[in-house]
Amino acid sequence: MEDGEEGRPMQRRPKMRTPPPGPNSKVLVDRDAAILATSTKTSPIVAKRGSGVYVEDLDGNLLLDFTSGIGVLNTGHCHPKVVNAIRKQVGDLMHFAGTDFYYEAQVQLAEELVKLTPGEFKKRVFFTNSGAESIEAALKCIHWSTRRIKSLAFIGAFHGRTLGALGLTGSKPVHRGRFYYHMAGVEHVPYANCYRCAYKMTYPDCDVWCMRIIEEVYFNTYIPPDDVGAVFMEPVQGEGGYIVPPKKAITHLRKICDKFGILMVDDEVQAGFGRTGKWFAIEHFGVVPEIVVMAKGMGSGMPIGAVVFDAKYDWGVQGAHSNTYGGNPVACVSSMATIEVIKEENLLENATKVGDHLGRRLKELQESYPGLDNARGLGLMRAIEFVRDKESKVPDPKTRDKVIERSYKNGLILLPCGSSSIRFIPPLIITKDQLEAGMDVFAETLAEVMSNKEPSKVARPKEEKETRIVLPPFKSSTELVEGKDTPRGEGLKAGRPPTEGGKKAKKHKDKKAGKKKR
Numbered sequence: 001m002e003d004g005e006e007g008r009p010m011q012r013r014p015k016m017r018t019p020p021p022g023p024n025s026k027v028l029v030d031r032d033a034a035i036l037a038t039s040t041k042t043s044p045i046v047a048k049r050g051s052g053v054y055v056e057d058l059d060g061n062l063l064l065d066f067t068s069g070i071g072v073l074n075t076g077h078c079h080p081k082v083v084n085a086i087r088k089q090v091g092d093l094m095h096f097a098g099t100d101f102y103y104e105a106q107v108q109l110a111e112e113l114v115k116l117t118p119g120e121f122k123k124r125v126f127f128t129n130s131g132a133e134s135i136e137a138a139l140k141c142i143h144w145s146t147r148r149i150k151s152l153a154f155i156g157a158f159h160g161r162t163l164g165a166l167g168l169t170g171s172k173p174v175h176r177g178r179f180y181y182h183m184a185g186v187e188h189v190p191y192a193n194c195y196r197c198a199y200k201m202t203y204p205d206c207d208v209w210c211m212r213i214i215e216e217v218y219f220n221t222y223i224p225p226d227d228v229g230a231v232f233m234e235p236v237q238g239e240g241g242y243i244v245p246p247k248k249a250i251t252h253l254r255k256i257c258d259k260f261g262i263l264m265v266d267d268e269v270q271a272g273f274g275r276t277g278k279w280f281a282i283e284h285f286g287v288v289p290e291i292v293v294m295a296k297g298m299g300s301g302m303p304i305g306a307v308v309f310d311a312k313y314d315w316g317v318q319g320a321h322s323n324t325y326g327g328n329p330v331a332c333v334s335s336m337a338t339i340e341v342i343k344e345e346n347l348l349e350n351a352t353k354v355g356d357h358l359g360r361r362l363k364e365l366q367e368s369y370p371g372l373d374n375a376r377g378l379g380l381m382r383a384i385e386f387v388r389d390k391e392s393k394v395p396d397p398k399t400r401d402k403v404i405e406r407s408y409k410n411g412l413i414l415l416p417c418g419s420s421s422i423r424f425i426p427p428l429i430i431t432k433d434q435l436e437a438g439m440d441v442f443a444e445t446l447a448e449v450m451s452n453k454e455p456s457k458v459a460r461p462k463e464e465k466e467t468r469i470v471l472p473p474f475k476s477s478t479e480l481v482e483g484k485d486t487p488r489g490e491g492l493k494a495g496r497p498p499t500e501g502g503k504k505a506k507k508h509k510d511k512k513a514g515k516k517k518r
């Protein structure tokens with residue numbers, strides 16, 4: 001073990017050989033730029049492999065991943081249990097079209113999701129391949145069963161980019177521009193964003209006016225409530241800026257829904273599957289939605305999504321909705337394994353405990369810099385805002401972008417959210433030590449950017465001959481002993497299930513060791 005500052009093992013920190021994109025990565029970045037359609041790529045990281053909270057890039061850099069593949073890898077990169085489940089299923093049955101035929105993995109997962117989601121009523125499950133597709137399915141379920149033509153959504157919301165889902169999305173003009181024509185029937189109202197209240201009011205004096213106004217003004221003037229089938233909401237707004245509303249706002253929204261027979265659609269695509277310290281973020285607010293939409297963290301990287309809804313709103317007619325890949329067997333077993341890992345390794349508790357610590361570190365930084373404000377979040381879904389100053393709260397996306405860019409050089413993978421925030425969403429298996437390592441890098445990066453210093457010198461590996469960096473072995477949070485976690489050079493192999501050859505070799509080694517002892 002190499003000791004770093006204050007006796008901290010170096011390997012927990014990122015290990016950078018060259019600023020990304022290094023020469024090998026650059027080749028791929030250029031090939032990508034020449035052929036792939038424009039999407040949202042901004043980061044220079046080219047992944048070769050991942051293990052737990054670490055990613056190794058094509059140039060042998062070892063980086064800490066505080067993005068989890070945009071909130072997908074809640075069990076970390078390549079969790080051995082998930083990998084094993086996928087490997088086994090791939091050999092047994094890879095696909096069969098679960099909308100037309102039968103296999104157990106789909107029913108098993110649906111039964112589990114019905115238990116995990118809030119509400120004691122009879123539910124049904126429809127499987128999809130992504131968040132946006134889950135939102136589309138929810139929309140169709142509502143329009144089909146209620147025959148109401150309108151939906152209500154919130155400014156700042158992100159529900160996906162397919163045309164139905166895009167109609168509900170309202171976080172950036174670039175998402176919607178030139179596509180308006182296709183998006184009928186959605187009315188947007190401001191969300192309970194108390195840091196930047198659209199009505200310039202202050203909570204609690206406002207008595208959640210942002211929700212009361214829905215009935216008192218909008219429903220009384222231009223939105224006929226009887227035409228509204230559902231209100232779509234993210235309990236913690238994600239792409240829009242990790243906005244955590246006051247509990248009262250959500251309970252009031254529930255009352256409005258009950259009064260006018262409007263369904264509540266809880267979009268848990270980003271906040272669900274343990275991210276906030278509960279299975280679903282809505283549980284923090286003590287209300288029960290009729291429809292829960294999920295994806296991302298559900299499959300630990302396999303593309304899978306689902307809509308779990310009150311059985312009353314089922315289509316009930318064959319052909320009204322279906323798909324080909326939804327609830328594919330490999331994706332289903334990956335999701336089952338994900339659920340088991342979250343339970344067995346107490347990841348909800350870990351997200352709460354380590355998340356609280358992350359919150360404290362962000363608050364400390366906020367107090368140290370006039371340009372940092374509004375540290376916020378739940379569990380391991382947190383963010384901090386870059387502003388010109390705390391009084392004006394004018395967003396400062398330029399500094400935010402510089403910090404993210406510099407953090408890549410220093411080995412920490414981060415993503416923005418909202419107009420000027422950085423989000424922190426490491427895998428839920430992260431230990432306090434690993435979190436500390438990442439936050440130390442973030443604090444150093446902030447210091448560099450805020451003082452306009454040159455980036456810290458990139459540490460060269462001691463042995464120039466070494467061509468491949470060694471990823472710390474995968475350890476689940478329950479295996480890690482705080483302060484004693486000292487990953488050794490066992491490589492990524494340590495995180496992989498043993499092969500038959502490997503098992504034999506180990507047996508042989510153990511036998512030899514036993515003989516020696518005797």
Ligand SMILES: Cc1ncc(COP(=O)(O)O)c(C=O)c1O
Pocket residue numbers: 130131132133135158159160161234238239267268269270271295296
């Ligand atoms: C809350 C929420 N809903 C829906 C989506 C769309 O999911 P996908 O990108 O899988 O289509 C996202 C994606 O970020 C999201 O955060």
